[in-house]
Amino acid sequence: MTEIAGNHRIEITRVFSARPEKVFAAWTDPQALTSWLCPFGNRLQVEKLDLRPGGRYAMRMQGADGRDNLITGEYLVVDPPTCLEFTWSVEFLRAGADRSQEQKNSRVRIDLASDGAGTRLTLTHDRFSTKSAAADHRHGWEDCLEKLSAVTATNS
Amino acid sequence: MDEYNADIGIDRAFRALADPTRRAILSQLVAAPSRVTEIAAPHAISLNAVSKHLQILERAGLVERHRRGREHWFSFNQQPLQRAQSWVTETLEFWNSQLNNLEDYLQAQEKVSD
Numbered sequence: 001m002t003e004i005a006g007n008h009r010i011e012i013t014r015v016f017s018a019r020p021e022k023v024f025a026a027w028t029d030p031q032a033l034t035s036w037l038c039p040f041g042n043r044l045q046v047e048k049l050d051l052r053p054g055g056r057y058a059m060r061m062q063g064a065d066g067r068d069n070l071i072t073g074e075y076l077v078v079d080p081p082t083c084l085e086f087t088w089s090v091e092f093l094r095a096g097a098d099r100s101q102e103q104k105n106s107r108v109r110i111d112l113a114s115d116g117a118g119t120r121l122t123l124t125h126d127r128f129s130t131k132s133a134a135a136d137h138r139h140g141w142e143d144c145l146e147k148l149s150a151v152t153a154t155n156s
Numbered sequence: 157m158d159e160y161n162a163d164i165g166i167d168r169a170f171r172a173l174a175d176p177t178r179r180a181i182l183s184q185l186v187a188a189p190s191r192v193t194e195i196a197a198p199h200a201i202s203l204n205a206v207s208k209h210l211q212i213l214e215r216a217g218l219v220e221r222h223r224r225g226r227e228h229w230f231s232f233n234q235q236p237l238q239r240a241q242s243w244v245t246e247t248l249e250f251w252n253s254q255l256n257n258l259e260d261y262l263q264a265q266e267k268v269s270d
Contacts, residue, residue: 001254003248003252005244005248008243008244010244010247010248010251012248012251012252012255014255014259016258016259016262017262017263017266018262018263018265018266022262022265023258026258026261026265027260032261035261036254036257036260036261037254037258038257039255058191062226064229121255123255125247125251127243127247
């Protein structure tokens with residue numbers, strides 16, 4: 001398992017013993033998703049899943065801790081069994097939740113490759129789904145963070 | 157944080173840091189929370205000018221003001237820096253745990269079928 005992180009991108013690679021077709025099915029079959037895509041103690045309902053480029057999905061994640069999140073997005077790439085890419089936006093439905101923490105239009109990509117009898121899965125999550133939004137943020141934040149680190153470094 | 161608000165925040169923080177006096181003030185506050193007179197001391201500028209710089213740093217979210225009795229203390233606020241980093245931490249944590257679930261699910265499937 002490897003992890004790579006930049007300021008706005010994470011990448012995780014893992015090997016599963018199941019074949020790519022099975023892994024791809026787990027990501028695209030509503031019943032399968034309900035079984036595994038949910039943090040411990042949470043319930044997942046797939047309200048909509050239109051599996052084609054441009055098709056939309058909606059999933060509701062509810063938890064014992066009171067969380068009530070609506071996850072929505074659009075499929076960008078549907079290429080069984082090697083690639084699935086979709087946008088990922090989170091809306092907090094619980095009253096009083098801090099909505100400034102919601103994620104808007106991030107992008108998730110799953111790449112699957114045969115690895116012996118199993119599958120090597122690479123998951124990439126980009127905080128921003130468009131290049132220009134990412135570039136603006138990257139330029140602004142990296143410059144900011146650089147200046148800030150310079151300031152904090154001289155005093156630590 | 158929607159992109160419009162995020163951009164305003166970034167612009168403010170960026171402009172706040174673009175001034176060398178403000179960077180020096182921030183640097184001082186990183187070392188220790190201070191009062192206006194202590195902040196002004198190393199610089200050959202008026203208390204008024206220092207107050208203006210502090211206001212800009214405050215609006216950028218880089219500095220916090222606390223009142224203790226009649227005195228105002230200023231301290232460095234790490235939040236803007238931490239916010240970018242917390243997305244990475246939370247997202248890694250989320251997907252790692254989901255992929256653990258996926259592993260369990262696939263293994264359970266393999267036992268049932270084929």
